[in-house]
Amino acid sequence: MTAAFLTRFFSPLQMSITLIESTEIGTVGVGEATIPPIRAFNHSLGINEAEFMRATQATFKLGIEFRGWREPGHTYMHPFGYTGAKINGQSFHPFWIRARQMGQGHAFAEYSLNTLAAYAGKFDWPSADPSSPKSTLAYAYHFDAALYAAYMRRLSETRGVQRLEATITHAKRSAEDGGIDTLCLSDGREVAGDFFFDCSGFRALLIGEAMNVPFEDWSNHLPANRAVAIPSGVSQDILPYTQATAQSAGWHWRIPLQHRTGNGYVYASDFISDEAAAASLLQALDAPPMADPRVLKFTTGHRKAFWVKNCLAIGLSGGFLEPLESTSIHLIQNALTRLSSVFPTRRIDGVSARLYNRVMSEEFETIRDFLIFHYHVNGRQGEPMWDYLRHMSIPSSLAEKIDLFCERGLTSFPNQTVFQEENWMSVMLGQGLVPQTFDPLVGAVPDAGMLAALKQIHQTCLQTLSEMPAHTVALKKAQTP
Numbered sequence: 001m002t003a004a005f006l007t008r009f010f011s012p013l014q015m016s017i018t019l020i021e022s023t024e025i026g027t028v029g030v031g032e033a034t035i036p037p038i039r040a041f042n043h044s045l046g047i048n049e050a051e052f053m054r055a056t057q058a059t060f061k062l063g064i065e066f067r068g069w070r071e072p073g074h075t076y077m078h079p080f081g082y083t084g085a086k087i088n089g090q091s092f093h094p095f096w097i098r099a100r101q102m103g104q105g106h107a108f109a110e111y112s113l114n115t116l117a118a119y120a121g122k123f124d125w126p127s128a129d130p131s132s133p134k135s136t137l138a139y140a141y142h143f144d145a146a147l148y149a150a151y152m153r154r155l156s157e158t159r160g161v162q163r164l165e166a167t168i169t170h171a172k173r174s175a176e177d178g179g180i181d182t183l184c185l186s187d188g189r190e191v192a193g194d195f196f197f198d199c200s201g202f203r204a205l206l207i208g209e210a211m212n213v214p215f216e217d218w219s220n221h222l223p224a225n226r227a228v229a230i231p232s233g234v235s236q237d238i239l240p241y242t243q244a245t246a247q248s249a250g251w252h253w254r255i256p257l258q259h260r261t262g263n264g265y266v267y268a269s270d271f272i273s274d275e276a277a278a279a280s281l282l283q284a285l286d287a288p289p290m291a292d293p294r295v296l297k298f299t300t301g302h303r304k305a306f307w308v309k310n311c312l313a314i315g316l317s318g319g320f321l322e323p324l325e326s327t328s329i330h331l332i333q334n335a336l337t338r339l340s341s342v343f344p345t346r347r348i349d350g351v352s353a354r355l356y357n358r359v360m361s362e363e364f365e366t367i368r369d370f371l372i373f374h375y376h377v378n379g380r381q382g383e384p385m386w387d388y389l390r391h392m393s394i395p396s397s398l399a400e401k402i403d404l405f406c407e408r409g410l411t412s413f414p415n416q417t418v419f420q421e422e423n424w425m426s427v428m429l430g431q432g433l434v435p436q437t438f439d440p441l442v443g444a445v446p447d448a449g450m451l452a453a454l455k456q457i458h459q460t461c462l463q464t465l466s467e468m469p470a471h472t473v474a475l476k477k478a479q480t481p
């Protein structure tokens with residue numbers, strides 16, 4: 001992604017880009033669920049959707065179903081897209097809260113076209129016309145991350161990136177300015193450069209090993225530190241959404257692709273052994289396994305600085321937030337987009353690096369809060385991990401969000417980037433929070449008018465849903481050149 005992005009946007013600078021990859025080491029090999037901004041990223045690289053979907057075995061994703069998170073047996077959807085429609089030019093959410101306090105209206109999810117379509121196994125593309133109900137739709141993809149990486153590699157190479165198949169042993173730093181001068185390869189070659197992107201995964205070869213940037217560990221709030229992954233055969237229904245099912249020590253993911261289903265158990269090793277986690281996942285598969293269980297270890301958090309001197313960490317080398325809301329690939333793409341507005345003006349550009357580091361740290365923190373929220377506000381009584389999570393102290397930034405929602409139904413928070421008010425609303429309601437009041441501004445609309453608007457919005461959702469094609473039909477259409 002980094003090489004493809006650089007060559008697309010910075011080729012006028014006459015840069016020469018070298019991509020060094022080691023097949024001996026390989027990629028992490030998981031990462032199958034994404035969020036809607038990936039569409040803008042792909043589009044910015046000039047990627048054709050049909051070609052991309054064929055190349056990566058992609059399916060459409062309308063949201064994430066959370067099973068058993070509030071309590072065992074309870075299920076809710078965190079849909080993409082906008083729930084409801086504006087009333088009198090104002091957000092739908094406070095009107096809905098007001099109607100519910102009057103004992104009127106349907107469940108929040110009943111006004112989400114994404115949720116209705118997901119559960120009906122349907123899909124359609126969003127409309128660009130803001131007056132169309134389909135303009136509230138939004139989608140992302142499930143895909144094979146290894147195939148996506150290979151696709152990006154091909155794209156980069158055809159656009160002029162030079163690729164070296166080699167293993168880097170270490171970096172040599174300049175005695176003068178502390179920046180990296182060269183990368184030393186295991187075959188004795190050395191590669192010099194002006195600026196180095198560390199995309200070496202969890203090993204953090206440059207940002208960690210060469211530049212010694214410490215890691216900020218968030219395990220106390222997000223204790224999951226392992227995952228076991230097992231691909232299985234394609235099941236009958238290719239669902240247009242991810243499933244995240246709470247378990248005693250974490251959660252199972254289920255991600256339907258065209259050629260297989262991705263399954264994993266993200267867990268905290270303090271609460272379950274690797275063997276028991278793998279057994280739990282194997283038991284939950286709905287089709288035969290296609291490979292042996294593979295255990296991955298990780299620590300949640302990020303480097304205290306992503307960019308130091310002439311080295312910038314992108315991807316897992318910079319940090320990792322567990323995959324509950326499918327944000328890692330997004331964070332890579334987001335990092336690249338942000339970099340484009342502060343591209344280094346010289347080999348060591350401290351001013352740009354400071355700005356970039358601040359913005360990326362905030363990005364990580366807002367996602368961290370969203371993830372912690374899912375775990376913290378749980379009603380899974382009597383299970384040690386969930387009891388710990390419910391009682392642990394939380395960052396003050398998250399405590400403030402919970403207060404704002406509970407006391408005045410607000411989900412529009414400062415520094416909101418990737419997860420907007422509708423995302424927070426779905427998850428806060430889903431986890432069982434109930435706002436005590438609503439934005440007083442919506443009180444200006446008379447009750448009858450408000451209830452009629454809600455009814456109309458609901459009927460429009462159902463009517464639009466009835467006209468949408470099945471996910472499998474849309475998948476075929478999407479891949480037709």
Ligand SMILES: Cc1cc2nc3c(=O)[nH]c(=O)nc-3n(C[C@H](O)[C@H](O)[C@H](O)COP(=O)(O)OP(=O)(O)OC[C@H]3O[C@@H](n4cnc5c(N)ncnc54)[C@H](O)[C@@H]3O)c2cc1C
Binds near residue numbers: 031199314323329
């Ligand atoms: C359990 C789990 C589930 C995940 N699920 C999701 C998800 O659903 N959605 C999502 O968005 N993200 C997910 N992710 C994250 C996602 O997998 C990564 O963000 C993505 O794969 C990018 O990883 P990367 O390129 O940073 O690292 P890697 O994939 O590890 O790639 C590192 C690269 O560096 C090269 N390399 C390393 N060392 C050397 C060396 N010494 N010399 C030369 N080359 C070297 C390797 O060959 C490789 O090409 C998940 C991660 C985990 C652990």
